[in-house]
Amino acid sequence: MFSEEDFLPISALQHFIFCPRQCALIYLEKAWEENILTAEGGIMHDKAHEERVETRGGASIERGMFLRSDKLGLIGKADVVEFRREARRQLPFPIEYKHGRPKENNCDKVQLCAQALCLEEMFEVRIPTGALFYGKTRHRLDVEFTEVLRGETLLAIRKLREFLIAGATPLPHYTKKCESCSLITLCMPKVIGQGETVARYIQKAVSEQ
Ligand code: SF4
Numbered sequence: 220m221f222s223e224e225d226f227l228p229i230s231a232l233q234h235f236i237f238c239p240r241q242c243a244l245i246y247l248e249k250a251w252e253e254n255i256l257t258a259e260g261g262i263m264h265d266k267a268h269e270e271r272v273e274t275r276g277g278a279s280i281e282r283g284m285f286l287r288s289d290k291l292g293l294i295g296k297a298d299v300v301e302f303r304r305e306a307r308r309q310l311p312f313p314i315e316y317k318h319g320r321p322k323e324n325n326c327d328k329v330q331l332c333a334q335a336l337c338l339e340e341m342f343e344v345r346i347p348t349g350a351l352f353y354g355k356t357r358h359r360l361d362v363e364f365t366e367v368l369r370g371e372t373l374l375a376i377r378k379l380r381e382f383l384i385a386g387a388t389p390l391p392h393y394t395k396k397c398e399s400c401s402l403i404t405l406c407m408p409k410v411i412g413q414g415e416t417v418a419r420y421i422q423k424a425v426s427e428q
Pocket residue numbers: 237238239240241244391392393394396397400401402403406407408
């Protein structure tokens with residue numbers, strides 16, 4: 220069992236898999252920078268949370284639902300949870316909204332799976348599937364919570380906990396994904412990590428003025 224201060228935010232898992240340095244900058248160094256992608260993403264999440272509860276086609280839909288797993292030490296919020304009637308019970312079906320497009324790694328699927336694990340504990344059910352909705356491509360991707368994805372999610376939770384306890388921010392490594400990262404100006408991946416320190420970079424910039 221975890222004490223309250225040891226609970227991890229589910230969203231940190233997504234940041235951790237997307238880029239451990241991004242996760243460290245947000246959760247260890249408390250840096251957050253709004254860019255057009257995060258601003259538009261925020262609007263999508265706000266819209267997803269506008270009306271908290273509604274009923275549609277026999278399913279009740281809850282928006283902005285708080286999630287918690289005491290076993291895994293996780294807390295978070297689901298954009299949307301549909302409660303679908305199945306064999307005399309309501310089965311939760313989590314849906315997460317993303318501004319962009321599907322990513323090359325599994326960070327969004329792991330985040331959704333972590334939401335499902337919380338819902339399973341909260342409602343004592345087994346949840347087979349959920350969905351990711353991508354604003355850029357207007358595409359809904361159904362996600363099956365396979366044993367492989369569940370295993371990957373549990374491993375990511377353990378690694379994230381160790382990573383945050385260790386408390387060290389990794390050096391950046393510039394890749395294509397940096398161009399859509401909200402922290403690129405703080406992170407300076409093209410400067411730091413290529414044999415140049417921030418201090419030396421600033422000193423050089425000042426001397427060139
Ligand atoms: S700019 Fe790149 S290396 Fe830096 S935090 Fe973002 S994704 Fe990670």
